[in-house]
Amino acid sequence: MDVILRRLAGVLQYLKYNTPKHIHTELSALQYGDNIPVSLEEAEAKLREILHNDESLILRPLRIKAFNHRALIIYINGLTDKKSIEVNVLRPLMTEEPPEDFSYCTNKEIINSLINEYIQSLDCIVEASLNAMIEKLMEGATIILLEGEATAIIVNSIEWTTRGVTEPETEAVIRGPREGFTEDILTNITLLRRKIKSPKLTFESTSLGTYSKTCVTICYLDGIADTEIIKELKKRLAAIKIDTILESGYIEQFIEDYPLSPFPSIGNTEKPDVVIGKLMEGRIAVLCDGTPFVLLVPRLFVENIQVSEDYYTRSLYATTLRFLRVFALFISTTLPALYVSIQTFHHEIVPFRLFIALTAAREGIPFTSVVEALMMVCIFELLKEAGLRMPKAVGQAISIVGAIVLGQATVEAGIASPLMVIVIALTAISSFIIPALDGTIFFLRIAYLIAGSIMGFYGITLAIVVTLIHMCNIKSFGIHYLSAMIPIPQSGLKDSYIRAPLWSLFFDNTSVSSSGDENPTND
Amino acid sequence: MKKILLMLLIVAIFVSMTGCWNMRELNELGVAVAAGIDITEDDLLELTVQVVVPRRLAQEGYEGNAVITYTTTGRTVFEALRKLTAIASRKIYIGHIQLLVIGESFARKGIMDAIDFFERDHEFRRQSYIIVTNGLTAKEVVEAGSIIELIPAIHLTKAIDNAIYSGATRKVSLIQLFKETNKVGHHLVLPTIHQRIEKDPELAKDLRVTGTAVFKNDMLVSYLDEFETRGYLWITNTLEGGILVLPSPTSKEELISLEIMKSEGKMRIKKENDQLYLMVEANVNCNIGEQQTPTTLTSMEMIDYLINTSREVIKAEITSAFKKAQDELQLDIFGYGDLLKKHYPELWMVHQEDWDSVFSSLPIQIDVDSKIRRSGQLLQPTLPK
Structure with missing residues (x-):
């Protein structure tokens, strides 16, 4: 017995999860040596080797007209704004006349002169490290190497196609800005x-x-x-x-x-x-x-x-919606559990007429109500998942199969009662009201359902109490997860269960802060 | 580590300590909606239970009642109820019984033999109505079908709900019965159900909820008719409504109906010069509901006439109830004993043992105040010109 408890405690200790351990062993960073080869031919060979003869690596040899000096322009096709390089780098280098005091130039002076007088780009630096140069190259920069010089001029000319700023599909609004972030x-x-x-x-x-x-x-x-x-x-x-x-x-x-x-x-x-x-x-x-x-x-x-x-809307309406969302949270987590425990334990609390309707609906269903509920909850989750993953063109098939085949046919075949279908539908609709907690709600729904089917309302209450204890315990970056809701604070209340008018919110200096919390992190 | 063990222990205690148990699926239950208790010739309890047939409830277009009745006998109610499980394929669930019918034969022997079970059992519904039969058995009432309702028990409970607005009976739920039984200086009065036709009743419409039954301790001794019942309701301030029918000022043949809109009764017990008086005050507001006479009733004289006549009628009803209780039954059915106990505890200590006989000899004072409020949509009746 002692051993088993010890084992169990050990497992739980493991589950407690401390600070993240090093999951990845230190990867040997991409090391290619620190020096850029002095000769252009060597540099070209080295780069080709590093990039495994990649087709998209473009090396463009040229002669700088002003200094009569060989150079090499390197970029990766597709990551670089070619037009801008042609106009702002290639053209000046190949056409500009030399400055007056050209004959005394060292390589260093040529580079300075190129940056200061010839290359017409906003972002232009000099880099001596090969690693850094390759990193920049992979980001899309254009590199100019000079014959006999170990430093590179790096011109930032990144350009690739990005998606425009569009309305996000996950957070639709009726009133409010419609722009959403992009991948860039x-x-x-x-x-x-x-x-x-x-x-x-x-x-x-x-x-x-x-x-x-x-x-x-x-x-x-x-x-x-x-x-x-x-x-x-x-x-x-x-x-x-x-x-x-x-x-x-x-x-x-x-x-x-x-x-x-x-x-x-x-x-x-x-x-x-x-x-x-x-x-x-x-x-x-x-x-x-x-x-x-x-x-x-x-x-x-x-x-x-x-x-x-x-x-963005008026406070009275917003407050009503807040209450509605709390209600939806309750419904979507506990309704199937309540329904099942009423069906199996608490027959006396249902009003008589409803009870008679319940018995009529339950008649002839071969499964126990908890199996029926679990089945319907899972069917709904399957439908939802399928609806998400299906290509849009076949999406309609899902709704037909879901609504008609599963909704109607399960009832007609006597596998699920019509009331159960209503309960699951209501639960599903409510869970869409709080999309951020989608996975959480599903987990809690199943947990409560099982607790309710074993111990009735007592079990549901117990499960909810355990959930609340857990929620009271957890913190996010040192802030109590339930702050502004529990214990009901006067200032926090202005923007939790209710949404007070904006003029009263703006004078309020409450903000997320760990002050007053003795041990903000590592709890 | 300690915390986790503590949590485990707490959870273990929560789970094992208490909880809802006895899990039963709805389709394993036979839901009883009405129960009736009679007594057989060989002195056994006869329990009749009306059980819902859910299959018929769900069946579309089913004509008839979605119930079945089972009858068993036993020495006690619990025994009879357990015997039902052998007859019905399902476990009988008594948590939703709406109506408890006490057969006349059983009521005369004393209802406490059965009431104890209903009071003790955790499942039995305390809101269910209780009714006593008059002239028929409880079995007949429970077995009566209904045309308008799928479940006949609902027909009867609705009939009880509505009957109180005619002022002819009262409505008693089981919890009220428990309360009233435990009160001193007072005797039980329960609603009754009659048979309307000569032959055996088959349908609930052949029955009628009216009048009351008077119990001495727990035994049925007599019935009050509608008139006396109304008097009882005036006195105990439980009248919910009803119609007062008065003769018209011009002719005894032509009648006037007054609708009782609001009534307030008050029982008091008064001691004056060592003499106890039973007092009743009744305040009533009426509307003119109907008239058969061509006279215009809205004049001042006529209103006075209506007020005086209605007072007489109400007084007569109250007097008849007192007469029945004091002269015929010699039982304090109104609860004056309870009032005496509250206001004159020392007198109650004296009269406690023989209160019913003391009550029967006390003088009564009746004070009725009636008001006519409205005359409907008419000021004067339409007359053929």
Whole structure:
């Protein structure tokens, strides 16, 4: 017995999850030697070797007319704005007349002269390291090498096609800005800068991923965001050891507080106005190149019932919607459990007429009600998943199969009762109201359903109490997950269960902060 | 580590300590909606239960009642109920019984033999109505079908719900019965159900909910007719509505109906010069509902006439109830004993043992105040010119 308990405790201890361990062993960074070969032929051979004779590596030899000096323009086809290089680099180099004192020039002076007088590009630097040069080349820069010189001129001419700023599909609004982030981090930063014209809006970039070198930028409002949280976020970002980052979800999973909790402790959005709203509340955004999803920390539970539109519509209406969302949260997690426990345990609490209707609906169903409920919940999740993954053209088939075959036919075949179909439909609709918690809600729904089917209302209450205890325990970057909701604070209440009029919110200085919390992190 | 063990322990305690158990799927249950108790000739309890047939409820276009009745006998109610499981294929669920019918034969022997089970059982519904039969058995009532309702028990409970607006009976739920049984200085009065036709009743429409039954302790001793019941309701302030029919000022043949809109009754017990008086005050608001006479009733004199006559009628009803209780039954059915206990506890200590006989000899004072409020949509009746 003692041994079993010890084992169990050991497993639980493991599950508790401490700070992330080094998941990836240190990859041997891409080392190619530090010196750029002096001879152009050698440099060409070296580059071809490093890039495995890639077709898209273009090497264009030329003679600089002004200095009568051999040079090599290197770029990667497709990443570079060729027109701009032709007009601003190639043409001056090949056509401009030499300066007056041309004969005394050393290589260093030629390079200075080229940068200062010939190359007409905004972003132009000199680089002596081969590694750095290759990194820049892979990013899309154009490199000019001179014969007999070990430094390279790097002209930034990155250009590739990006998606335009469009309305995000995940966060539709009726009222509010329709622009959404794109995959390009520069565009995203621009979208943010355009909304706040103040130098207080701070961006700090790092690159993450041994291979991908993805640009990750944290963004906050200096003076509003809590420095402790910024420090903690930077610490966690620096600890990430990964080869590639394809989406901000990668970062999220490395820096979140409770990876095993069903509740997400990091938010994300596709909309610049949402990000700015959160930044003004003292949150910090993490932008990641290559994805329109921007992370926001810390994430509190109350944010699940807040929608950007709440602040754009009148407060009375917004407040009503807030209550509706809390109700939807309750319905979508507990309704199947309540229905099943009423069916199996609590026959006496149903009004008589409804009870008679229930018995009539249940008649002839071969399964127990918990099996029936689990089956219908799973069928709905399957449908939802299929609807997401199917190509749009075949999407209609899903709705036909879902609505007619599964909805109607299960009832007609006597496998599920019509009331169960209504319960599941209501649950499904409610869960769409809070899309951010979609996975959480599904998990809780199944958990409550099982608890309710074993122990009735008592079991559901128990499961809800356990959930609440867990929610009270977790923190997001040192902030209690339930703050602004529990215990009901007077100032926090203005923007949690209700949405007070804006004029009363703006005078309120409450923002997300770890002050007053003795141990903000590492709980 | 300690925390986790503590959590495990707490969860273990929560789970094992209590909880809802006895899991039953709905389609394994036979839902009883009405129960009736009679007594057989060989002195056994006869339990008749009306059980819903869910298959018929769901069946479209089914004509008839979606119920089946089972009858068993036993020495106790619980025994009879358990015997039902051998007859019905499903476990009988009594949590939704709407109507409990007490057969006349059983009521005369004393209802407490059965009431204890209903009070003790955690499942039995306390809101279910209780009714006593008059002139027929409980089995006949429970077995009566209904044309308008799929479930006959609903027909009867609705009939009870509506009967109180005619002022001819009262409505008693089981929880009310428990309360009233536990009160001192007071005797039970329960609603009754009659047979309307000569032959055996087959349908609920052959029955009628009216009048009340008077119990001495727990035994049925007598019935109150509609007139006396109305008097009882005036006194105990439980009248919900009804029609007062008065003779017209011009002719006894022509009648006037007054609709009772609001009534307030008050029982009091008063001591004056060592003499106890039973007092009743009744305040009533009426509307003119109908007239058969051509006279215009809205003049001042006529209103006075209506007020005075309605007071007389109400007084007569109250007097008849007192007469029945004091002279014929010699039982305090109104609860004056309870009032005495509250206001004159020392007198109650004296009269406690023989209160019913003391009650029967006490003088009564009746004070009725009537008001006519409205005359409907007419000021004067339409007359052929």
